[in-house]
Amino acid sequence: MLLFLMRRLMQGLIVMFVISIISFSIQDNLGDPLRELVGMSVSEAERDALRDEMGLNDPFLTQYARFMGNALQGDLGQSYFFKEPALDVILAKMPATLELVFAASLIIILISIPAGVYCAIKPDSWLTKLILGFSILGISVPVFLTAIFSIYFFSIELGWLPSYGRGDVVPVFGGLETSLFTRDGLSHLILPAISLASIMLPLFIRLIRSEMSEVLHTEYVKFARAKGLKKARIYFLHALKNTMLPVITVGGVQIGTMVAYTILTETVFQWPGMGFLFLEAVNRVDTPLIVAYLIVVGAIFVVVNTLVDLLYGLINPTVRLARSGQ
C-alpha cells in the first residue's frame, strides 16, 4: 500500500512537472500582457522598461526556473488583473465549480446505474431502446446547446428556474460556502448541473450497460443462478459489483474531464466558478492566472485518479492483496 502511494506520488510529480512546462511555455503565444495591463498612452520605452522589470525579456529557461522556484513555495504568480496571487483567486472560485461537478456527478450516478442495469437486464424492452436512443442524442448534442435550450425552456418559456448565476450560499466547514443547502441555491444549480451531466450521462449508461451484459454472461453469474439465489441479489450484488470495477476507472478520468467542461457550462450560465474565470483570464491575457488554472486542474486530475485507484483496490481483492505482497 505504502509502495503504491509512493509510486503514485512520484508519477503525480512527473505529470505535474510536465504540465507546468507545457502551460508555462504556451504563455508566450497568448498575446502581450502589457497591452491589457497598461493604457494606450504608455510609450514603447516605458513598456520595455516594464517588461524588463517583470522579467518578460529574460530567456525562457530563466523565466521558467524563477517560476518553478516560486511555485515550489506555493506561489504561482500574481494575477495581472486582480493584483492578487493567482492561486488565491482560483481557490476562491473553486468551491463553486466543485459544487457544480459534484451535483452533475450525483445526477450521473443516480440515473446511469439504474438505467444501465435495466438496459442490460432487459435488452429487448422498448424502454431500453428509448434509453439507448436518447443516449445517442445526448452524446451528439454539444453541451452549450443543451444549456441554451434548457435556459430557453425552463427559464424563459416556463419560468420555473433562474437562468444564470449562483444562488444564496451558506457557510459549511468554517470558511467554505455552498449553495447546496439553500432553496435558492439549489434552484440555481439544477440547470447548470443537468447541462454538465448531459454529456457524460449517455457515456456512462452505455458503459454500464455493456459491462453489465458482459458480466451477466459470466460463469459465476450462471453459477449464482444455479445456486438458487434470487434475481435481485444476483443482479444488484453479484453482477453490479463486478460491473462497477471498470466503470470506476473511467469515472475517475471523466470527473477530471468534467472539471474542464465547466468552462462551457459556467460561461453559458454565468456561474462564478473556475471555468468562467479561466475564460475571462484568456480574454485579458492574464497569463499567471491561466498558468495557475492549468496547474490546478492538472492537480485535480492527478488527485482524483489516485483516489480512484485506491478505491479500485478496496473493491477488487485481487489488486489489494497483490499490493500488500501476499
Add this chain to the structure above:
Amino acid sequence: MSLLEVEGLRIEFPSRHGTAVAVKGVSFTLEKGEILGLVGESGAGKSTVGNAVIDLLSPPGIVAGGNIKLDSQTISGLHGEAIRQIRGRRIGFIFQDPMTSLNPLFTIETQMVETIMVNLGFDKASAYKKAIGLLEAVGIPEPELRIKQYPHQFSGGMRQRVVIAIALSGDPELIIADEPTTALDVSIQNQILELIRTLCKERQVGCLLVTHDMGVIANVTDRVAVMYMGDLVELGSTEQILCRPEHPYTQSLISAVPRTDVKLHRFPRVEYIEKEKGRHIDVKNHWLGQKEKLSDLNAQFSDNASLKVKDVNLRFETQSAFFEKNRRYVQASNQVSFEVRPGETFGLVGESGSGKSTIARVIAGLYPPDSGVIEFAGQDITRLTEKQRKPFRRQIQMVFQNPYSSMNARMNVQDIIAEPIRFHKLAESERQVNSIVADLLDHVGLGRAAGVKYPHEFSGGQRQRISIARALATRPRFLICDEPTSALDVSVQAQILNLLKDLQEELGLTMLFISHDLPVILQMCDRIGVMKMGTLVEVGDTDRIFSDPHHEYTQHLINMMPRVENLSRSGLDIESSIAAHS
C-alpha cells in the same frame, strides 16, 4: 420410481436461419446414489441436457418436447420462481471451470452463506456453521481461516472443492456435474472424482456427470449414456460401454482413447466424425521431401537434426519492484538438459506450470534463456543475431496448442500456409508456391479446395491440420508440437496424432512433443522427459518410464493416469479389431 426421469427430451435453438435441434429425443433415468455418465464430444448436446434440467439453457434455447421429472414431479417447463426453488435446494450444479464459477469480488464465506440461507432458510450464524462443516467435508484444511478468503487465493483444485461444497450446501437430491475436472491437472482430477463418488454414495445423492473424457467415465460412473449429434446412441453399464460397445460411434470413440498399456502404431477406426479429404502425395520425391542441406546453409552444421538442450535457465518476474530484494520470480526453467536424437520423438510431460511450454519456446527462439545453450545440428543457436538465426528458424517449426488463436483470422488458408514459403524465399515462382500449398493441403487431409477459405470456417481439428501444414511449409527438420491436441475431442485427437505419425515417417522429422496427457505421450514418443516446477526430474525410454519410473513424481503421475482399459481388458478386444483394420 427413479430420482430423475428424462423422457423424449428435445431441445431447440430457434434463430433467424432456422431452428437448430441440439437434443433430439433423449431418454434416460437416474437412481438415488447412482452416478450416470453423459459422454460425448463437443456439439453432442450433453451439456445442453444438463442445463435444461434446471432451466439454465442459454438463450434462445428452449425445451421443445419431452418431460423431465424429479422424484416423479415434472420440472420441465418450470420457470422463474418455481425453478429457483429447485435450483440449489434440490439440484446442485458443478461447472467446468472453477476459475470462473466463483465471483472474484466476494469471500468464500459470503458465497456459501448466502446459498445456505436462501436454500435452507438458516440464519447467518447457523449457515456459517454449516458452511464450515461442508468445507471440512470436501477436504479443505483450516476451514475457519480459508472461508474468509477470496477465490483467487485458492488453487484450481481447491476452488473446485469450494464449488462442490456450494453445490452440496442445499442438501440436494441430485447433483449435475458439467465437466467437473476438465480444467484440472490429472492428480487433482482424481481427488475431485473420488470426492464426488464418496459424497454421492454416503449421502445417497444421484449424480449426472457430463464429460467428454473416457478416463473420467471409467473411474467413477455406474452407468454411461453416449450422445452423438444430439442423439443418445447407447446407454448401458460402464463396463458394457467400455468393453462391449455396440453402436459404431461408441466403438470409434473407445478406440480413439489413447491406451495406457500398449503402444499402438496408429489409432484404428477413428474416421467416424471428420472424414479426411484430399489425396496422399509421394512426399519423398516431392518438394517437401527434398530438404536443404544444412551444410550449405552454414559450414559449421553437421547434417543431422539432433538437438541438445544444456543447462537452460529462465525465470520470469511475477512481481516487479524497485529494489531487487522485493522482486519475485518464478523459475520456469531450472538447469534443464536433454537431447533429442535425429528422427525420434521426444516427449515432455508435466502438469500445468511445470515449464514444458517454456522450454519449447526457448528452443523455437521465442524466449531468450537467462543462461544455457541450445545446440541444433552441432551449433549453439541461442547467441545468434536475428539474421544468423533465420535459416534455423525454418529448420525448427512449431505447432501450437490452441488452433483458434494461432492463426490470423483475416488471412485465408492459402496465404497462411504460403507466408513462410514466401518469407524465406523457398520457391522460385508464385506458381510453385501455389502448387506446394495445394499439395500440402491435400496431404494433411483437408483437400486443396480449402485454400480459399478462412480459418473460422473450419473445426478445431481441421484448423490443427492447417497449423501442421503451415509448420511443414518451410521443410523443417525439427517440429515442436506444444499440446497439439489438448483442445480437441478424443476422436479428432486420434486423427491428428495419426497424421503426425505418418508425416514423421514420411519426412523423417525429429519431434519434440509436449503434453500433459500421459497416454498421448505413451502413444507418440520414443523417449520422455518428466518436468516438475521448471526442473526435469527424469529422462528415459518411454517403455522404461511407464514400466519402471524411478523418480517419485513420475511414479505419482503414472499412478494418477486415468486408465480406460482397466475395465475393458476383460471384454471386447480392441486388439482383434485393430488386427482387422490394419
